[in-house]
Amino acid sequence: MSRTPSSEIRLASRPIGIPTAANFTLARTELKPIRDQQVLVRNLCMSVDPYMRGRMNAGKSYVPPFELGKPLEGGAIGEVIESRAEGFKPGDAVTSSYGWRECFIASPKDLHSVSRAIQPLSVYLGALGMTGMTAWAGLHLVEIRAGETIFISGAAGAVGSVAGQLAKLRGCRVIGSAGSMEKVMFLREECGFDIAFDYKVGPVLEQLNLEAPDGIDVYFDNVGGEALEAALSSLRLHGRIIACGGISTYNEEKPRPGPSNLFNITTKRLTMKGLMVLDWLDRQAEFEKEVGAYFRAGKVKHKETVVQGIDKAVGAFLGLFQGQNVGKMVVELA
Numbered sequence: 001m002s003r004t005p006s007s008e009i010r011l012a013s014r015p016i017g018i019p020t021a022a023n024f025t026l027a028r029t030e031l032k033p034i035r036d037q038q039v040l041v042r043n044l045c046m047s048v049d050p051y052m053r054g055r056m057n058a059g060k061s062y063v064p065p066f067e068l069g070k071p072l073e074g075g076a077i078g079e080v081i082e083s084r085a086e087g088f089k090p091g092d093a094v095t096s097s098y099g100w101r102e103c104f105i106a107s108p109k110d111l112h113s114v115s116r117a118i119q120p121l122s123v124y125l126g127a128l129g130m131t132g133m134t135a136w137a138g139l140h141l142v143e144i145r146a147g148e149t150i151f152i153s154g155a156a157g158a159v160g161s162v163a164g165q166l167a168k169l170r171g172c173r174v175i176g177s178a179g180s181m182e183k184v185m186f187l188r189e190e191c192g193f194d195i196a197f198d199y200k201v202g203p204v205l206e207q208l209n210l211e212a213p214d215g216i217d218v219y220f221d222n223v224g225g226e227a228l229e230a231a232l233s234s235l236r237l238h239g240r241i242i243a244c245g246g247i248s249t250y251n252e253e254k255p256r257p258g259p260s261n262l263f264n265i266t267t268k269r270l271t272m273k274g275l276m277v278l279d280w281l282d283r284q285a286e287f288e289k290e291v292g293a294y295f296r297a298g299k300v301k302h303k304e305t306v307v308q309g310i311d312k313a314v315g316a317f318l319g320l321f322q323g324q325n326v327g328k329m330v331v332e333l334a
């Protein structure tokens with residue numbers, strides 16, 4: 001029986017500060033023939049995500065660190081090539097956490113079948129995947145209500161752009177910040193944000209005060225740092241914060257002190273809730289039903305930035321920290 005050639009990205013070394021291409025290697029490998037209860041999958045697209053930066057560090061976190069010399073892991077959508085397991089046949093589309101490689105062998109429990117009727121299939125990495133579910137879960141977490149004003153940082157990315165569209169569908173006034181004029185236009189014209197501004201052209205708080213002089217009700221934090229500090233100042237009495245991410249801090253060599261104005265939580269009786277999408281997996285079917293219907297009806301758009309080939313995956317990952325993506329950053333492998 002023949003072996004299947006594949007390429008994969010391995011962790012070569014752990015970064016200090018900003019990761020570089022030298023922290024990764026591209027390796028060729030050959031997969032053995034599959035055995036009973038195994039499925040051979042060829043990845044069509046893989047995801048690169050900011051949280052992967054944390055997994056490059058040693059030490060315990062909410063997910064295990066990537067292992068030196070081993071292939072990285074992450075979300076992927078692939079096609080079954082060969083199956084010796086019930087429930088999977090060649091041509092089926094499946095999602096998995098076997099990203100960063102062209103082909104892999106898995107047991108059925110590690111695969112999630114998805115419909116090919118929805119296109120592009122990469123939407124299962126974005127609006128209908130982990131990042132879309134993060135946006136959906138975040139809004140549930142703080143029980144967002146019609147008429148409220150929500151500010152979303154990192155708004156033009158995978159999570160932010162879906163969070164804004166869902167908040168609009170729930171009747172909110174939506175303000176977003178992003179790192180370029182192109183992204184600001186995308187938020188206003190394609191995602192229906194009421195207001196969007198470029199956080200690089202002036203202090204976030206000044207721009208936020210200009211656009212929301214009466215303050216905001218909810219802050220969806222993807223960025224941390226200056227954006228979080230501005231939101232703490234802008235939030236109204238009993239305001240809520242969805243603590244989703246802090247990408248502005250992920251490459252810090254030493255942890256920075258927290259926001260200087262944290263005492264606003266006390267004086268304004270704010271609530272800050274930590275969001276971990278992994279906690280919401282038991283509601284995945286509900287998410288897929290609701291947001292899938294919005295997607296099919298054209299009410300939620302899945303925007304993506306696509307790079308081609310596994311040899312470009314590292315560049316795509318590093319590009320997240322330079323704002324090179326509009327919407328979901330996706331690496332097409334086949």
Ligand SMILES: NC(=O)c1ccc[n+]([C@@H]2O[C@H](COP(=O)([O-])OP(=O)(O)OC[C@H]3O[C@@H](n4cnc5c(N)ncnc54)[C@H](OP(=O)(O)O)[C@@H]3O)[C@@H](O)[C@H]2O)c1
Nearest residue numbers: 050157158159178179222244245246247248275276277323
């Ligand atoms: N809690 C959870 O379960 C969960 C799940 C998924 C994601 N997240 C978090 O959600 C956030 C967004 O993730 P995503 O997958 O949607 O990524 P993304 O927004 O699609 O991509 C990252 C974006 O972050 C922005 N950025 C990079 N460096 C920045 C900096 N120093 N200051 C401000 N913005 C910066 C860039 O956009 P600009 O051009 O606008 O700078 C970049 O495009 C991340 O913090 C991620 O860790 C959390």
